[in-house]
Amino acid sequence: MTDDITAVIEPLPSRRTPRLRTPRAPRRSAATAAVPVAEPLAALEGRNISAWFGDHQVLDRVSLTMPAGVVTSLIGPSGCGKSTFLRILNRMHELVPSASLAGEVLLDGEDIYDPSRKLVEARKHIGMVFQKPNPFPAQSIYDNVIAGLKLTGTRASRDEKDELVESCLIKAGLWKEVKDRLRAPGAGLSGGQQQRLCIARSLAVKPRVLLMDEPCSALDPTSTRVIEETMLELAHEVTIVIVTHNMQQAQRVSQQCAFFLAAQGTPGAIVEHGDTEAMFHDPVDPRTFDYVNGRFG
Numbered sequence: 001m002t003d004d005i006t007a008v009i010e011p012l013p014s015r016r017t018p019r020l021r022t023p024r025a026p027r028r029s030a031a032t033a034a035v036p037v038a039e040p041l042a043a044l045e046g047r048n049i050s051a052w053f054g055d056h057q058v059l060d061r062v063s064l065t066m067p068a069g070v071v072t073s074l075i076g077p078s079g080c081g082k083s084t085f086l087r088i089l090n091r092m093h094e095l096v097p098s099a100s101l102a103g104e105v106l107l108d109g110e111d112i113y114d115p116s117r118k119l120v121e122a123r124k125h126i127g128m129v130f131q132k133p134n135p136f137p138a139q140s141i142y143d144n145v146i147a148g149l150k151l152t153g154t155r156a157s158r159d160e161k162d163e164l165v166e167s168c169l170i171k172a173g174l175w176k177e178v179k180d181r182l183r184a185p186g187a188g189l190s191g192g193q194q195q196r197l198c199i200a201r202s203l204a205v206k207p208r209v210l211l212m213d214e215p216c217s218a219l220d221p222t223s224t225r226v227i228e229e230t231m232l233e234l235a236h237e238v239t240i241v242i243v244t245h246n247m248q249q250a251q252r253v254s255q256q257c258a259f260f261l262a263a264q265g266t267p268g269a270i271v272e273h274g275d276t277e278a279m280f281h282d283p284v285d286p287r288t289f290d291y292v293n294g295r296f297g
Contacts (some may be wrong), residue, residue: 008273014263014283016054022297041068041208041238042107042209043066043067043068043107043108044089044126044239045064045065046062046063046089046103046106047063047104047106048061048087048104049088049101049102049103049284050101050102050103051081051093051101051102052098052100054098056201058081059081059084059088059267059268059269061103061269062081062085062269063270064258065177065268066241066256069235069236069250070235070254070256071231071235071240071242071255072239072242072254072255072258073244073258074260075258076259076268076291077261077262079268080261080268081268081269082129083213086213086241087285088089088101088214089105090211091105091119091122091123093114103200105208107126108208109123111194112126124206125208125209126206126207127205127209127274128210128212129195129211129215130213131215131217131218133195133218135186135187135189137185138185139185140171140182140185140186141178141181141182141197142165144163144170144200145168145197145201146161146165147201148204152205168200168203169197169200169205172197172199172200172203172230173233174196174230191220192220192223192226192227193223196227196230197232199215199227203234207238207246208238208239209239209240209241210239210241212231212240212242214244215227216249217245217246223265224249228253231253232253239286242254247294250280251276256275257273257280259285259292260272261291272285272287272288
C-alpha cells in the first residue's frame with residue numbers, strides 16, 4: 001500500500017467511508033517556512049476505535065493512550081487488528097476502498113479525523129515506516145531523505161537541505177555508511193540500510209509520532225539491532241508506536257505494551273495493556289501470560 005499524502009480525505013462523523021478529492025495546490029508566499037521546526041513531544045490516543053473492511057469488522061471499540069516520548073509496542077497473533085489499528089493512527093486505513101471506521105484519534109487532544117483537518121497535516125505529524133523498506137527507487141539517497149519536503153510544499157535552501165539530510169541520516173544511524181555516496185540510488189542499499197533510509201525520510205518533516213509496522217521482520221539480526229538502537233535514541237524526540245511479533249524485541253525497545261487478540265472470528269480488541277516489564281513478567285490476564293510465553297500465536 002502506498003502512502004499517498006497528496007490526497008485529502010473527508011471522513012464521515014461516525015462509521016466513516018472515505019471520499020477522495022484532489023486539492024488545488026495552495027498559494028505560498030516568499031515567507032513560506034523552510035525546514036520545519038521540531039514541536040514538543042506529543043501524546044496519541046485512540047478512543048473507541050472500531051474498523052471494518054466491507055461488512056467484516058476487524059476491530060471493536062479499541063482504546064489506547066500512547067504517552068509522549070514513550071515507545072509503545074503492539075503485540076498479538078496475526079489477524080488480530082494490530083496493523084489496522086496502526087494504520088488508522090495516521091489515516092491510512094481510509095485509503096482502502098471498502099474500509100470504514102468509527103471512533104477518534106487524538107493528537108494532543110485534537111481529533112485527526114475532524115473534517116476541518118487535512119490529511120497532509122496528519123501525515124506530517126504522524127509518520128510511518130512500513131514492514132518492507134520502500135525507498136523511492138528512482139531517487140538518490142539524498143533525494144529520498146528530502147522527498148517529504150517536496151510532497152508537503154516546504155521550501156528550503158540548499159544549505160538547509162544539506163543540513164537536514166545529514167541530521168536525519170545521523171538520527172537514523174546511517175550517516176557514516178552513506179556520507180560519501182549521497183547521490184547513489186537509495187534502492188542500491190542493503191535491506192537494513194534501506195529501512196534506516198526510510199526512517200530518515202520520515203524524520204525529515206519533523207513528525208511528532210512515528211509509527212513502525214514490523215520494521216525488522218525482513219532484516220538480519222545485525223540490522224535489527226541497529227534499528228532497535230535507533231528507536232531507543234529517537235524516543236527522546238518522537239513518540240513511537242511499533243507493531244512486532246518478536247516478543248524479545250517488544251521487551252527490548254518498548255516501555256508500554258498492548259496485547260491484541262481476536263478470538264474465533266470476533267473482532268480484534270485489547271486484552272491488556274500497561275508497563276512492558278509487568279506485561280511480560282506479571283500479566284493480569286492468563287491469555288497474556290500464555291501468549292508472551294509462546295503457548296499460542
